[in-house]
Amino acid sequence: MSDTLEHRSAEPAELSADQLLDAYRRMRTIRAFEDRVHEEFATGDIPGFVHLYAGEEASAVGICMHLDDGDTIASTHRGHGHCIAKGVDPKPMMAEIFGRRTGTCHGKGGSMHIADLSKGMLGANGIVGAGAPLACGRALAAKLAGNGEVCVVFFGDGASNQGTTLEALNLASVWQLPVIFVAENNGYAETTASSWSVAADNIADRADGFGMPGVIVDGFDFFAVWEVAREAVTRARRGDGPTLMEVKLTRYYGHFEGDQQTYRGDEVERARRDFDCLKWFRTRVTTNGMLDAAALDTIDAEAAALIDDAVAEARSAPLPGREDLETDVYATY
Amino acid sequence: MGSSAVGIVANPLAGRDVRRLVAQASVFPNSEKAKMIQRLLAALGAVGVTDAFVSTDVGGISAAVLRSLGPDPAAGRPEWPTVHFVELERYSSTAADTAELVGAMMGAGVGAIVCLGGDGTARAVAASCGDTPLLALSTGTNNVFPEVREATVAGLAAGLVAQGAVDATTVLERDARLEVIAHSRVETALVDVCLTRAASRGARALWDVGGLTELACVFARPDAIGLSSIPGLLCPVPRGAGHGVVLRLVPPRSAPAVVRAPIAPGLVVEVGVASWEHLHRGRPHMMGTGGGVVALDGEREIELDASERVQVRFCTDGPVRIDPSATLAEAAQRRLLCTLPAGAYGPGLPPSNDTP
Incomplete structure (x- = not known):
């Protein structure tokens, strides 16, 4: 067992070219997926709500690059990016969003409930603040099993004010659970600015009250997130307990599709122009010679093709039928 | 005035x-x-x-x-x-x-x-x-x-x-300060400039000394925290000395000198030093070949191309x-924060009622 832990603790100091390409592919796939869902939602063919993750890709990918299928994540209502970063197949995800039988959850969950336990994705979650207690439970199981697995919970600035999240921070520290709390602070709880609603000025400041380290990281910068996450994951695997990471970023679309966004100015336009994580990543890896621009272009094209196929397949897939009503549910009627 | x-x-x-x-x-x-x-x-x-x-x-x-x-x-x-x-x-x-x-x-x-x-x-x-x-x-x-x-x-x-x-x-x-010229970018460091083999700016802070290759300091106090503690403990340079110091860093096992230095709070690590020399005004030091990232005052700031070098100048106009x-x-x-009776500006305290 200790061998496993030591092996798992050996996080690389730098990323290899293959890892960089993998990271870029995951980020680009998320962007292509979300941009396309944005377009498809406007057609009226997608049932329910969708909350898009575009702009925040460096957070999910920078963190999930350190995880394998045994490690788990708990997500939010804005969960598509977390799913893709954790390795969930985008095609059944798209089908799920379209409510089709071929979806990740057979078309019964929709955008806010995509879960794939085979990939360690415990689920997107429509309840704000519900992820942190789930993560503690999963981390307790990992700790008792001694398997070195860790659990990451993503939550937003709104959820950071929920009792569930605060209780989970306390419990994780009391039990020294292998949890990484990732507060993705995009500045708004739905339409309320965090500066109006979060009493601690930085969410990371709350870590001190719970006896764990709290770190702020630039969520537009994949490399910054990756490096901080490496330390947090290593710490959790080593048995040193939880960490609170506050990732500061901007979501490119509204809180939900259809949000008129009258509560914010031109910050998205500026973020897209000046800070965009994909642009920044490309500039850096090509400038310093780590990757070739053509390899990134190829990934762009492949991601676009993958999402085209995902939408085409989703649209042609069957809806769940009457016979599906009593499957995948706890109670039968 | x-x-x-x-x-x-x-x-x-x-x-x-x-x-x-x-x-x-x-x-x-x-x-x-x-x-x-x-x-x-x-x-x-x-x-x-x-x-x-x-x-x-x-x-x-x-x-x-x-x-x-x-x-x-x-x-x-x-x-x-x-x-x-x-x-x-x-x-x-x-x-x-x-x-x-x-x-x-x-x-x-x-x-x-x-x-x-x-x-x-x-x-x-x-x-x-x-x-x-x-x-x-x-x-x-x-x-x-x-x-x-x-x-x-x-x-x-x-x-x-x-x-x-x-x-x-x-x-x-x-x-004094260090002026760092890279690309068309001119930056200032108040304490130290360090070249690391890191591939990116990452989380900015520098805490892994494994990849450090060169370090220039404006001054180096023995009681400093951070990278300047390396020369501070080996070849200190007081503030106002009129020169800085440059060190070439190598892995401790192959180094002629090894310093146990507090490079960050809670981190006292062994750093190998191959050589050091003073950095004088008007004699710029060229740093870097083979890429890496230049850190200013302990934070990675400038990513270098493989062929790029940066110029580090000691300047006295900080x-x-x-x-x-x-x-x-x-x-x-000058008793600026005191109110005293007239004539009580000489040596000693003014008379008090308690004085016998």
Whole structure:
């Protein structure tokens, strides 16, 4: 067992070219997926709500690059990016969003409930603040099993004010659970600015009250997130307990599709122009010679093709039928 | 001649980087920075400063200061200077905010600037504040340039300096700096410049000495925290020596000299030094081949191409630093904070009723 832990603790100091390409592919796939869902939602063919993750890709990918299928994540209502970063197949995800039988959850969950336990994705979650207690439970199981697995919970600035999240921070520290709390602070709880609603000025400041380290990281910068996450994951695997990471970023679309966004100015336009994580990543890896621009272009094209196929397949897939009503549910009627 | 205005700049992001995770770096919440500003204001008011220009931010520091002004902020507090909040059109949460805030304070004619942050914050302020006296208070992590000092005392010193109540030649010191020229970019470091083999700026902070290859320091104190402690413990260079120092770093196992240096809070590590030499004015040092990242004052800033080199120059035109100890010593000598009976300015205390 200790061998496993030591092996798992050996996080690389730098990323290899293959890892960089993998990271870029995951980020680009998320962007292509979300941009396309944005377009498809406007057609009226997608049932329910969708909350898009575009702009925040460096957070999910920078963190999930350190995880394998045994490690788990708990997500939010804005969960598509977390799913893709954790390795969930985008095609059944798209089908799920379209409510089709071929979806990740057979078309019964929709955008806010995509879960794939085979990939360690415990689920997107429509309840704000519900992820942190789930993560503690999963981390307790990992700790008792001694398997070195860790659990990451993503939550937003709104959820950071929920009792569930605060209780989970306390419990994780009391039990020294292998949890990484990732507060993705995009500045708004739905339409309320965090500066109006979060009493601690930085969410990371709350870590001190719970006896764990709290770190702020630039969520537009994949490399910054990756490096901080490496330390947090290593710490959790080593048995040193939880960490609170506050990732500061901007979501490119509204809180939900259809949000008129009258509560914010031109910050998205500026973020897209000046800070965009994909642009920044490309500039850096090509400038310093780590990757070739053509390899990134190829990934762009492949991601676009993958999402085209995902939408085409989703649209042609069957809806769940009457016979599906009593499957995948706890109670039968 | 002096100004009765002082600028206060606080960095809302200082003190929260990855060193809380990889080392046992101290935590400095923004609520404490807001309290420091209030203590500064109390001290500035006590020495007669009439106007304070306070930075605004989106991290809650200026909001807490505003709340402390009571239900009618415009009326202010009688014991404080009038507080003017310096606002920006927009906030980028980068060093550019600091530069813009300092520029506005200079425009308002402040006679001194107090900044709250770490070496990174002080660097950003120093780059914009010209010859305005600077007092940097530590709220960051690797604090070589900023001082750990009670804000009340710092406020007294800054207020006295701003108003010209003390002799500038005694209490102010012009620091040296390192100028770093890379691409078309020109940057300043107040303490150290280091080349690392890291592939990216990553989380900015530098805590892994494995990849360090070259280090240049403006000065090197034996009791420093951070990279300058490496020469500080091997070949110290006092502030004001008129030269800096450059070291070539190698893995400890192949090094002629090995230093156990406190390179970050809680991290005392072995660093191998192959050679060192003084860095003189007018004799630039060329750093780098084969890529890497250049760190300024402990934070990775400039990513290099494989073929690129950077020029590091020792310059004597750094910020004008307020020495609070010297300032208060002179204030004591001149009884600036005392009220005494006429004729009681000679040696010894004035007569007291308790004296037998």
